[in-house]
Amino acid sequence: MRYTLRQLGYFIAAAETGSITLASERVHISQPSISTAISHLERELDVQLFVRHHAQGLSLTPIGQIMLKEAKRLVEQAEGLYALASEATSQVRGQLNVGCFVTLAPLVMPELAHSFESAFPQTRIHQVEHNQEQLMAALRHAEIDIALAYDLQMPDEVDFLPLASLPPQAWVSETHPVAQQPATTLEELAELPFILLDLPVSREYFLALFMKEGLEPKIVARSAHQEVVRTMVANGYGYSLANVRPRSDFALDGKRIVRVRIAGEHRPMQLGLATLANYRRSQLVEAFQSHCRSFISDAYIPGMAAPSTERRVRL
Numbered sequence: 001m002r003y004t005l006r007q008l009g010y011f012i013a014a015a016e017t018g019s020i021t022l023a024s025e026r027v028h029i030s031q032p033s034i035s036t037a038i039s040h041l042e043r044e045l046d047v048q049l050f051v052r053h054h055a056q057g058l059s060l061t062p063i064g065q066i067m068l069k070e071a072k073r074l075v076e077q078a079e080g081l082y083a084l085a086s087e088a089t090s091q092v093r094g095q096l097n098v099g100c101f102v103t104l105a106p107l108v109m110p111e112l113a114h115s116f117e118s119a120f121p122q123t124r125i126h127q128v129e130h131n132q133e134q135l136m137a138a139l140r141h142a143e144i145d146i147a148l149a150y151d152l153q154m155p156d157e158v159d160f161l162p163l164a165s166l167p168p169q170a171w172v173s174e175t176h177p178v179a180q181q182p183a184t185t186l187e188e189l190a191e192l193p194f195i196l197l198d199l200p201v202s203r204e205y206f207l208a209l210f211m212k213e214g215l216e217p218k219i220v221a222r223s224a225h226q227e228v229v230r231t232m233v234a235n236g237y238g239y240s241l242a243n244v245r246p247r248s249d250f251a252l253d254g255k256r257i258v259r260v261r262i263a264g265e266h267r268p269m270q271l272g273l274a275t276l277a278n279y280r281r282s283q284l285v286e287a288f289q290s291h292c293r294s295f296i297s298d299a300y301i302p303g304m305a306a307p308s309t310e311r312r313v314r315l
Helices: 005-017 020-027 031-045 063-087 105-119 130-142 184-188 202-212 226-234 283-295
Strands: 051-053 058-060 094-101 123-130 146-150 157-166 167-171 193-197 216-221 241-242 257-264 269-276
Touching: 005 020, 005 031, 005 058, 005 063, 020 031, 020 216, 058 063, 063 094, 094 130, 094 283, 105 146, 105 283, 130 193, 130 269, 146 283, 157 283, 167 216, 167 226, 184 193, 184 202, 193 202, 193 226, 193 241, 216 257, 226 241, 226 257, 269 283
Parallel strands: 094 123, 094 146, 193 216
Antiparallel strands: 051 058, 146 269, 157 269, 167 241, 167 257
């Protein structure tokens, strides 16, 4: 065999990003090195893997699409050897495939992943972001090893380790009718325009909060993107409900958001780790679980205001 796993990795990066430039940024190697690796593979395998589009990136040829699947399989198998060696030598090493709920990922994962890789220098975290349904499917299909998720509609075949409790809260603009109140109620909010975070399972959770009180909210807009919801809220379109507590007090357009406590007892979301039940966890997974337990709690969550110390907070 006259090609290397590193060359395959460069090929995978270029195929998934569709760009030599983006592949270079992903794997932190020069663009000429990426191009050279791809050219070497094409010569060695006697196939054309990409169609080069001037100033418009790359697209895989039909044989390139097949080769991408096989290359990813080879790299995954090679990573598996590190996991086996880790078990035998009691060293924590290798790649860990971590799924993360899409709204949590930008807040929690950068600090969490960096701290884990710093504590265990021979490890690498490969992160994917999904909604709750996609995370559970990825676990079942062994596409990820572990997921940072919520305790919503957990399948029987999944174990869940709770780390922190996140009660629901209202997000409003500075000029919203409830912005200056120490707390609001779902009854009060139900009469006002509501912007729904429209993600599978999450939307059912938010709507169930109203249903439990015999209320029906006035939904005026929906979005599956948290930052779109936050920007709409900041611009006065209406309020939204959320469990995450970003430390930032601004939407992306620079307008301010106010966070208001919801009075009464309402089911919180439990933030925690999901793994397949009845499946022996590797030393790498066990190390990550232990790291998360020491790193995430009601007293501290990366990227968020601590739920245990928070009352009504103006973002």
